[in-house]
Amino acid sequence: MMNILSGDRPKSVILSVLLAVILLALAFAPFLFPGSRSLETAARICIFIVLVASYDLLLGYGGIVSFAHTMFFGMGAYGVAIAIDRLGTGYGAMGLGALVGMVVAGIVALLIALLSLRVRAIFFAMITLAIASAVAVLVSQLSQFTGGEDGMNIRIPRELTPAFRLGEVFGTRVNGKVLNYYLVFTGCLVLFLVMLRLVNSPFGRVLQAIRENAFRAEAIGYRVVFYRAMATCLSAMIAALAGSLFAIWLRYVGPSTTLGMEIMLDILLMVVIGGMGTMYGAVVGTAIFVLAQNYLKELMGGLSEATSALPVIPDLLSPDRWLLWLGVLFILSVYFFPTGIVGRLRGTR
Amino acid sequence: MPQPSLVTRDLTVRFGGHVAVDRVSCAFTPGELTAIVGPNGAGKTTYFNLISGQIRATSGRVELMGRDITGLAPSARTEAGLGRAFQLTNLFPRLTVLENVRLVVQARERRGFNLWSMAMGHRDLIAEAEAVLERVRLTHLADQTVSALSHGDQRKLEVAAMIALKPKVFMFDEPTAGMSVEEAPVILDLIAMIKADPEATVLLVEHKMDVIRSLADRIIVLHNGALVADGKPAEVMASEVVQEAYLGKELTDV
Ligand SMILES: Nc1ncnc2c1ncn2[C@@H]1O[C@H](COP(=O)(O)OP(=O)(O)OP(=O)(O)O)[C@@H](O)[C@H]1O
Numbered sequence: 131m132m133n134i135l136s137g138d139r140p141k142s143v144i145l146s147v148l149l150a151v152i153l154l155a156l157a158f159a160p161f162l163f164p165g166s167r168s169l170e171t172a173a174r175i176c177i178f179i180v181l182v183a184s185y186d187l188l189l190g191y192g193g194i195v196s197f198a199h200t201m202f203f204g205m206g207a208y209g210v211a212i213a214i215d216r217l218g219t220g221y222g223a224m225g226l227g228a229l230v231g232m233v234v235a236g237i238v239a240l241l242i243a244l245l246s247l248r249v250r251a252i253f254f255a256m257i258t259l260a261i262a263s264a265v266a267v268l269v270s271q272l273s274q275f276t277g278g279e280d281g282m283n284i285r286i287p288r289e290l291t292p293a294f295r296l297g298e299v300f301g302t303r304v305n306g307k308v309l310n311y312y313l314v315f316t317g318c319l320v321l322f323l324v325m326l327r328l329v330n331s332p333f334g335r336v337l338q339a340i341r342e343n344a345f346r347a348e349a350i351g352y353r354v355v356f357y358r359a360m361a362t363c364l365s366a367m368i369a370a371l372a373g374s375l376f377a378i379w380l381r382y383v384g385p386s387t388t389l390g391m392e393i394m395l396d397i398l399l400m401v402v403i404g405g406m407g408t409m410y411g412a413v414v415g416t417a418i419f420v421l422a423q424n425y426l427k428e429l430m431g432g433l434s435e436a437t438s439a440l441p442v443i444p445d446l447l448s449p450d451r452w453l454l455w456l457g458v459l460f461i462l463s464v465y466f467f468p469t470g471i472v473g474r475l476r477g478t479r
Numbered sequence: 480m481p482q483p484s485l486v487t488r489d490l491t492v493r494f495g496g497h498v499a500v501d502r503v504s505c506a507f508t509p510g511e512l513t514a515i516v517g518p519n520g521a522g523k524t525t526y527f528n529l530i531s532g533q534i535r536a537t538s539g540r541v542e543l544m545g546r547d548i549t550g551l552a553p554s555a556r557t558e559a560g561l562g563r564a565f566q567l568t569n570l571f572p573r574l575t576v577l578e579n580v581r582l583v584v585q586a587r588e589r590r591g592f593n594l595w596s597m598a599m600g601h602r603d604l605i606a607e608a609e610a611v612l613e614r615v616r617l618t619h620l621a622d623q624t625v626s627a628l629s630h631g632d633q634r635k636l637e638v639a640a641m642i643a644l645k646p647k648v649f650m651f652d653e654p655t656a657g658m659s660v661e662e663a664p665v666i667l668d669l670i671a672m673i674k675a676d677p678e679a680t681v682l683l684v685e686h687k688m689d690v691i692r693s694l695a696d697r698i699i700v701l702h703n704g705a706l707v708a709d710g711k712p713a714e715v716m717a718s719e720v721v722q723e724a725y726l727g728k729e730l731t732d733v
């Protein structure tokens with residue numbers, strides 16, 4: 131067990147329970163929460179855990195601010211979409227698309243890193259912003275390739291679609307969508323464990339050292355530029371793989387689902403809510419954020435009705451104000467848990 | 480006479496119009512502890528920065544074990560055998576004492592690019608870090624975060640890191656700065672211990688004359704960035720040049 135977790139104990143009972151609940155809920159989501167909407171939410175949580183964790187590998191461990199993370203996410207998604215579009219439906223095309231997306235993401239990340247990290251970390255943030263914007267424009271312009279603003283529908287193998295029926299298990303109809311979910315779940319679990327491994331390796335320790343004091347890390351013999359470049363590269367490749375899974379899951383890819391700045395902001399929020407510099411923070415932050423995003427509206431609608439006899443309160447709780455409350459939740463969480471929920475649970479300052 | 484381990488040739492750096500280090504040529508040999516003295520702002524720290532690579536020289540060269548290292552990054556110079564302790568405490572404040580030393584051992588053993596093994600699995604690195612902490616009597620603080628340590632213990636840890644690095648050339652920049660009278664001797668004992676190794680070259684920037692008297696085999700004096708005296712401690716301390724430099728008078732015939 132400790133080996134699977136790379137010796138990274140949650141170090142808090144509450145956190146361990148929380149993580150176990152999230153893991154079990156995701157592992158049995160199709161049976162525990164039947165219905166396409168909840169499965170949609172569960173898949174999104176899986177994928178965003180990987181995306182957020184891979185971003186935290188950069189920000190929380192390496193101390194590098196990047197705005198291009200969704201671009202790498204998009205590269206994986208478009209890789210699958212374009213490969214299937216050109217080569218026809220099939221697992222081979224799907225795998226090839228994911229592989230090419232990952233490699234391209236890795237190379238682009240390496241180039242950006244080597245060009246800009248030498249100079250200064252802040253320069254890196256600006257470069258990534260510029261490149262991500264440029265790529266977003268490019269994607270919407272090259273419509274014969276990428277489908278432009280409309281995006282592309284992806285014809286994935288039939289076994290992964292709802293049309294493929296398998297029968298019933300525990301009273302739940304198992305179809306291709308459930309298989310697809312388990313592809314996503316397994317892929318994300320493996321990627322997460324890989325990242326857990328990375329951050330607890332000697333390499334991960336160097337990243338933490340660089341975040342703490344890059345000047346010192348360099349002085350004791352670590353070539354900071356190379357370590358940062360490596361972290362950027364790995365983080366981009368993992369984000370791309372998450373993107374591939376997302377495209378397969380949605381059977382669609384478009385600028386709004388992968389490349390948008392709103393997604394970049396969501397990622398940042400999830401990292402901060404969960405806690406920077408810990409992989410488990412990504413799990414908790416993502417789960418809470420995605421759930422809030424998907425169910426806060428309903429919850430408020432319910433509360434608003436339940437309090438309809440009272441003055442003012444039903445108005446405040448009106449479902450239209452869910453975004454406001456999400457903002458309030460965010461501010462409160464940053465105020466009370468400046469080191470994120472996981473940082474708080476682990477008792478670090 | 481052993482071969483010099485570290486040589487600077489006409490080493491110079493200019494900040495705008497101000498020449499902070501001015502054509503300093505000097506050779507340092509193993510088994511020798513050289514004290515570098517000079518008034519505040521003389522360029523001692525800047526000279527160190529040029530040697531260890533934090534600042535790039537305007538002109539001149541630095542050679543380590545006969546190899547030109549002038550163009551190398553600080554990390555590459557460290558790999559080549561240079562060890563630097565800083566005037567202002569410079570550690571990983573939120574990591575533990577043990578991790579601070581372990582990272583140094585890991586760097587020296589070049590295991591940083593190990594992506595797939597567990598850091599905790601490299602028992603030998605941990606054991607060595609623990610042994611170093613034992614030597615500097617910090618074992619009882621091993622699991623504390625550095626920021627929780629007293630200033631004196633932090634300075635001790637910095638010396639511990641140097642011991643863990645096992646460089647060929649040790650550079651200490653006022654290692655006892657800001658320490659109490661009771662704490663300072665511990666650091667000095669550690670430096671004396673390092674100096675006892677005939678292979679070690681030690682450079683020590685220090686203001687306290689009694690420290691210099693007890694440790695130094697040789698003194699060089701920097702003034703306005705230039706090397707103005709170099710010799711046995713007794714000679715240099717008695718010389719007029721030094722007296723004047725420390726009194727802050729104009730240097731006339733140098
Ligand atoms: N990066 C820099 N840019 C501009 N000027 C600098 C820089 N670093 C040092 N200096 C200047 O160079 C001169 C030498 O400074 P340095 O810190 O080397 O002196 P020092 O001998 O170590 O003094 P102290 O005994 O106070 O530590 C000073 O005038 C300082 O202001």
Ligand SMILES: [Mg+2]
Binds near residue numbers: 566
């Ligand atoms: Mg100084």
